[in-house]
Amino acid sequence: MAIRNVLITGATSGIGLALFEKYTNQGENVIACGRDKEKMALLKSRSFKTCLFDITKPTQVASAAEDIKALDILILNAGDCRYVDDVKHFDGELFSSIINTNLSSLGTLLQYFLPKVKQGGQIVFVSSSATILPFPRSEAYGASKAGMDYLANSLRLDLVEHKIDVTLVHPGFVSTPLTDKNDFAMPFLLTSEQAASRMLIGIEKRKKYLHFPKRLTLIMKLFSFLPSSLWQSLITKNDNSSKSHIREDKA
Secondary structure (H helix, E strand, O other): OOOOEEEEOOOOOHHHHHHHHHHHHOOOEEEEEEOOHHHHHHHHOOOOEEEEOOOOOHHHHHHHHOOOOOEEEEEEOOOOOOOOOOHHHOOHHHHHHHHHHHHHHHHHHHHHHHHHEEEEEEEEEEOOHHHOOOOOOOHHHHHHHHHHHHHHHHHHHHOHHHOOEEEEEEEOOEEOOOHHHOOOOOOOOEEHHHHHHHHHHHHHOOOOEEEEOHHHHHHHHHHHOOOHHHHHHHHHHHHHHHHHHHHHHHO
8 A cells, every 4th residue: 555645643643643653553654733842843853754743823824734645644633622610700711712623624635735635535524422411611622622623524515526525533531631630530441542542443444423432422422412401410420529529629
């Protein structure tokens, strides 16, 4: 099989770094993208190419795209996760920041990198299983990922004529620098390597939709069919228990 050009955003940590390792080990031409200069320097010697840019800075994205000729796989993985802790004093700046990072930036990335994706290529959107059910404090994060879902599913329809496939990924809880900051229980937690392995298999099969671990995501999908009052009471009860535990720890 011919060597492919694989571009990964958010390649310096978490799932992105694990995907970088796997594609590099397969001998693919990996284009690692990130905004942390020091971390990118560590990947430079092992990458086909590195691109240093902030996904929220259109001029930086445009400049990075100039040197890229063609892509076989475009993996849109970079993102951020922060929570609305005091809903009565809603943090509009936080909300706008998360929407900009996780959703609006996709428009810029697609503007400059989608034209590089070859016929027969593939675009991968790394979303979240949080879009299956709403969670407390996730107004910003969940809304940004729900927007990503719609974008991916709509884009898939329009790219049929260009013979470009779109894969939407819904990971469950994965141990990354972002989730390490979570102050609540994360059932069925996977390592970044485990998540990347599942993704790699699904991407190679050109699946339209990936969700894992299924022991979590299938439970969530089942809950989504239950009366809303039932699953809402379960979710808010667990959230209140977590908040109580946090207050006790801080006392």
